Amino acid sequence: MEIIKAENLTKDYGHNRGIFDVSFLVEKGEVFGFLGPNGAGKSTTIRHMMGFSKPQSGNIYMFGKESFKNYSEIMNSVGYLPGEIALPNSDNGQDFINVMKKLRHLKDKKMLNYLIDKFKFNPMLETKKMSLGDKRKLAIIVAFMHDPDVLVLDEPTSGLDPIMQQVFIDFIKEEKKRGKTIFLSSHIFNEVEETCDRIAIIKDGKIVSTFKTTNLKHNQNKTFDIVFKKQDDFNNFVEQIKKEKKIIELKEHNENNLTVKVLVNDTNINKLIEIISKFNVVEFNEDKLTLQEYFMNFYKEDKDFGGVPDERDNKGRKSHKRLQK
Ligand SMILES: Nc1ncnc2c1ncn2[C@@H]1O[C@H](COP(=O)(O)OP(=O)(O)O)[C@@H](O)[C@H]1O
Ligand SMILES: [Mg+2]
Structure with a gap:
């Protein structure tokens, strides 16, 4: 409903x-x-x-x-x-609660008492002396x-x-x-x-x-952190990934500690693994996307990477509304 x-x-x-x-x-x-x-x-x-x-x-x-x-x-x-x-x-606080009780014709006080208790609110506190937190608690209660x-x-x-x-x-x-x-x-x-x-x-x-x-x-676009053992492997890997930029995005690479961060869609993961398997890798971990990272994507330029699939619109099409800067 x-x-x-x-x-x-x-x-x-x-x-x-x-x-x-x-x-x-x-x-x-x-x-x-x-x-x-x-x-x-x-x-x-x-x-x-x-x-x-x-x-x-x-x-x-x-x-x-x-x-x-x-x-x-x-x-x-x-x-x-x-x-x-x-x-x-x-x-x-109690005066305000009483006014609101009357307005709402409230008879059952079970929830009211529960909320006062849960939020540890002191109803006798003078309104003038209330902190922002106290005011918010009172607003929650009413x-x-x-x-x-x-x-x-x-x-x-x-x-x-x-x-x-x-x-x-x-x-x-x-x-x-x-x-x-x-x-x-x-x-x-x-x-x-x-x-x-x-x-x-x-x-x-x-x-x-x-x-x-x-x-x-369960994001379809995944970020992986890869750490290499040798400088040569690192260099060759970066070079090969750059050639696959249509399907694998090189997000970061750091020569000092031989780490690379790539972003790839589930459907292209085999290609990534194929490339990685040629090199000596110390670590290969998925870096799970947090809501904060996803949110921050909307502050960058529009790109094909980095999103959660949006819900379908009512015609069954995938809506991919992205904000252009
Ligand atoms: N009554 C109003 N008159 C003019 N501009 C308004 C008014 N209310 C909100 N805005 C503007 O609309 C935008 C959205 O405001 P608002 O909905 O309060 O944002 P949020 O709650 O997400 O912080 C802001 O740019 C705000 O300045
Ligand atoms: Mg607001």
């Missing part, structure tokens, strides 16, 4: 700022990561998702309903954690105390210390196990890699890649 669906969502703020043709689908029970640096368009997308902003063109739906027209219904059923937290003037089925989290761990970041990641994993649907925006690679089933990378307002997290781990 489709829970969140964006179709060519566009909001142009001018000067290439905003979001452009953003499309994705989040199914029930999925944890979907929305990864991008500051200014990429994460919060803008989320504001449209929650129905706060009207798209210029394209559409965004929650539970099959257009977000902007169904704003109050969405606010009632979704747990939304905003990126920037502005607390109203209240004396302490966003999820009604135990919503869908969580929309805009950079949830910013402002939390590393221990609380891990507590939050555990919370996301627990909620996933309970069948919740989660949309998580972040610029932190490991929290996305650790929690998400699928990831979309957004850059300059455009989605540049959408893929399953497991595909990253």
Whole structure:
């Protein structure tokens, strides 16, 4: 079942700022990561998702309903954690929790108590004396105390210390196990890699890649580190690899320690092995691509190497949207 669906969502703020043709689908029970640096368009997308902003063109739906027209219904059923937290003037955390309890007509306090306990929040703390981390904890508590089925989290761990970041990641994993649907925006690679089933990378307002997290781990394009015993072998290998540049990319070679880094697609691995077998090799290891390295590919020039296969579009074609610099 489709829970969140964006179709060519566009909001142009001018000067290439905003979001452009953003499309994705989040199914029930999925944890979907929305990864991008500051200014990429994460919060803008989320504001449209929650129905706060009207798209210029394209559409965004929650539970099959257009977000902007169904704003109050969405606010009632979704747990939304905003990126920037502005607390109203209240004396302490408990006052704010009470206001939100009333607004939400909350009767069951099980989740509320669970969250206060899990995040070690002191509700009696004066709002004025709260650190950024305390404010974030309070925002987390009021966003999820009604135990919503869908969580929309805009950079949830910013402002939390590393221990609380891990507590939050555990919370996301627990909620996933309970069948919740989660949309998580972040610029932190490991929290996305650790929690998400699928990831979309957004850059300059455009989605540049959408893929399953497991595909990253079983990447078809592999990087290998090779160490040679003799200078001659190193030189000859480098020379031969340069001749195969259409299928094997020489990423690095260092004469001082006789190491080479190459990138090759699974389908061409035999060729690499054929060349390597002619030489005396001390080490031959796969250098597994991390999400961070994959992400960084979008900051380099467009090339045929270095990517995870993107998901197919709805016509069964492989979409290989790459950003040209
Ligand atoms: N209301 C607005 N008016 C004009 N520009 C905006 C507005 N909101 C966001 N932007 C611009 O749109 C881009 C995306 O912003 P945002 O969605 O907040 O990025 P992110 O959440 O990924 O850091 C940025 O360049 C930002 O300056
Ligand atoms: Mg933001």
